[in-house]
Amino acid sequence: MANTSAEELERALVVLQATADALPYSMFWKDMSLRYYGCNVLFAAQAGLATPAEICGRDDFDMPWPRAQAEKFRADDREVLTTGVAKPTILEVLRVDGEDRWVETHKAPLRDRTGALLGVVGWFHDVTARKLAEEETARAHQEALQELATPLLPVADGVVVMPLVGTLDAHRGAQATQTLLAGVAEHRAHTAILDVTGVRTIDTHVIEGIVRAARGVRLLGAEAVITGIRPPVAQVIAGLGIDLGAIVALADLKAGVAHALQARRG
Template sequence: MATATEMQRALELFQAAADALPYRMFWKDRALRYAGCNAAFAAAAGLASPADLIGRDDFEMPWPRAQSEGFRAHDREVLDSGVAKLGILETLRVDGVDHWVETHKAPLRDASGAVIGLVGWFHDVTDRKLAEQAAAQAHLDALQELATPLLPVADGVVVMPLIGMIDARRGTQATHILLTGVAEHGAHTAILDVTGVRRIDTPVLEGIGRAARGVRLLGAEAVITGVNPAVAQAIVTLGVDLRDIVALADLKAGVAYALRSRRT
C-alpha cells in the first residue's frame, strides 16, 4: 500500500502533468462540482490556483448562467450515458469576452467500472471560428453579387435583373452595385427588372425607390420593368410612392424606352 508521502507525490506529479498540457483541463464529481483543474483552466476562471476551484460548481464561476447551464447539460449526458462527448463547439466567457472553444468530455470510472465523475478539456478556437465565418460571409457576398449582376446592354444603358428573395442586406448590396455601375459606365438609364422577384412587399418597393433616387442623384434615369398586374396591384395596395420612376411591362420595353429617350 502506498504511503501518504507517495500518494502526495503521485498527486503532485499528476497535477504537474495536467498543468503541462496545452489545454484547459478540469474534472468533476457526479454532483457536477469541480474536483480539480490544471493551471490554464484556473487562470481562465480568474482563480489564483487550481486549489481555489475545488468544491465549486459552474454557477459559482465567472461565466453567464446560460453558459453554465449548457456546460452542465453536456456533463449530465456524459454521466448518464457513460460515453465520451467530443468536439463540442461552445462559447466560454474569459475576462468578460466570449471565446469559441472546442470541448471534449469523458467519464471517469473507479476500479469497479462505475462512473464517478468526468474529465473535460478544451482549447480556444476563436481565430478558426472567425476565419470560417469570414470565409462563409465572403462566399455569401460573392453569391449575392452573382445574384444581382449589372449588365451594360447598350451605350449608356445598364440593366439589373433582380431574382429570388430580396431582403434588406441584398437590397443594400444591389443598390451599391447599381450606383457604382451607373457611375462606372456613365449610364444615362438604369433599368431594374423585377420579373424574377418572388415577392413584392413594402421593403422591396421602398428599396427600389431609394435606388431610383440614388440613380437620379447621379444624373441618370431609373426605369422599373417586369410590372405585371400583380406587381401593379402591390404598388397600389402598399401605397409606396414610385411616381418618379418609369414603370414598364417587360425588359424589352424598358430597353426600347431607354434608347428612344436618349435619341430624343
C-alpha cells in the same frame, strides 16, 4: 511499507498533475456532486486562480463565468453522469478575463478500475479565431450570393443593366434598389436599365419598389429604363394605377440597350 506506498501515491499524483499541466488544453475533473477536485494550470489561470490546488471543493457558481453559463456547463455534466456516455465537441462560450471566448469542449465520465463512476472529466481549447474566420467566410459567401442575385453590368460607357431573374420579393427588391443606385453613381451612368424579363413572381409591393428605384435613378441625373415587362405585370401596374411618369418602358433588353446607345449618340 506504508510510508513507501504513501510516497508512491504522492509521486503518482505529482506525475498526473504534471501531465495535465503539460497538455495544450484546459482540463478539469469534478466529483459526482459536480464540485471540482482538480484541474491543470491553464484552466486555473482562466478561472482566475493562482494554482490548480485552489479549485478543490468549488463548483461552477464559484467561477468567474456568468450564472447562465455555469448552469449550462452543469447541465452537460449531469447528462454525462446520467447516461455514462461521453459528450464530445461541445461548441460553447466561456467568459475569460471579462471577454467571451468560443471554446470546443469534450466531456467524459470518469471511472475507477471497476467501472464505477467517480465524476466527469473535461477538456477544451479556444477556437475563437476559427469561429470568427468561419463567420467571416459565411458573410462573404452570403454577400457574393447577393451580388449574384442582383448583378449590375456596365454594357457600354454610361450604360448599366441590372437583369433580375427568379422570384423577386421585398428583400431582393430593396437590395436591387440599393445596388442599382450605387452602380449609377459609381459608373456615372446616363442610362440605367432594369430588366425584369426573367422574373417569375412579382407582387404589388415589389412593383412599387421598382418604380421607386427608377425614380431614384432619375434623381441621380440618369434615365431609367424598364424592359421585359410581361403582360401579367403590365396588368398589375395598370390595375394599381401606378404612374411610370418619365420612366421608359420597352419590350425587351435589346430594345433597352438600343435606346440607351441612341441617347448617348444624341
